[in-house]
Amino acid sequence: MNKTWQLLVGFNAKPINVVLMLFVGAILASTVLIIGGVDSWKNILLALLAWDIGSGLMSTSNEGLHQAWREQTRTNRWVFVIFHVTVYPAIVILLSPSVGISVLLVGLLVAKTGFFAVGTLFGRN
DSSP states (O other), rough: HHHHHHHOOOOOOOOOHHHHHHHHHHHHHHHHHHOOOSSSHHHHHHHHHHHHHHHHHHHTSSSSHHHHTSEEEEEHHHHHHHHHHHHHHHHHHHSSHHHHHHHHHHHHHHHHHHHHHHHHOOOOO
């Protein structure tokens, strides 16, 4: 299996799990577009980020992804966490058309990053 694919969905990802990850991301992105509209490049970019957050939330909650990331250096794992708790939320807040969407996406981003950190940095090694 391709290394990049493993870092996105984990080792031995079942097709149904991949479909579920993509589906949750699509639902979240659609929600952003329904609320914010598709008339702005900011909303379209925010929808792509929402898709990543939703799909990532599902993928970071599975052990296969944790195993794949444990093979990365500890520095790479920390860079992922630091980016997802600093830069990523700032971009979401700047692009968001409403406080509600910002709160929703940043909250889910924190959950996604928390699952990742617990599973790869503080979990079994």
